[in-house]
Amino acid sequence: MAITDSIARLSANVIGILYTRLELISVEVEEELTRFSSYLLWSLVALFCAGIAVLLLILLLIASFWDSYRLTVLLSLLGIFSGTAIGLGWWLKTTLSNRPRLLADTLAELRKDVSALQGHQADNRDANKTGDQ
Template sequence: MALAESLRALGAGLADAGRQRLALAALDVEDQALRAGQLLAALLAVAVLALLALAALAATVVVLLWDSARIAALVGVSLFFVAGAVLAFWRLQRGLRERPPLLAATMAELRKDVDQLAGRRP
């Protein structure tokens, strides 16, 4: 009878550990989704305002140089925008490469559980 109770307790413990890890995974996913939404909203606000400011600045430069060097002003403003686009693209690629993996905390906890069940010290 003691063996059956021990096996039942072990099964209950494993089921509870699995439930806890699943709850942690759900929190990780929710946290990532919330963070992504906040970053997207901030990115959109910054992009719209920056584009408006750059457009106004570009128009000002072209108007100021219209009589003396309009072609040079248009080329210079265009090159400035191309350089900005290249820089933004580079930073976007770097940000995507350096993001933390999805469910990293959950996977770390599962590794700890496996180590403890296998009798290894963490």
């Protein structure tokens, strides 16, 4: 009966570990979705406001220099907005490539569990060898 009790306890421990890790995964996914939704919403609001402001600024500048420097103003604005778009695209690419992996904390905990179980198994083998001698 001792072996069946050991197997039952081991099964219960494994199921408990899996349950805890699945809970951790679900919490991380929920947090990531909430964060992403918030980023998306505020990004869209900021883009809308910035777009309206930029259009009004362009209209103001063109109207102000219509008679004298309209081509210079238009070319300057084109250069400024093109440079900004390129700079922001580079920044976004860098930021996205350096972001942390999804479920990084969960994977780290699973690695700890595996190494702890492997260490526990090695300890049991050492104890069995010592007991046999």
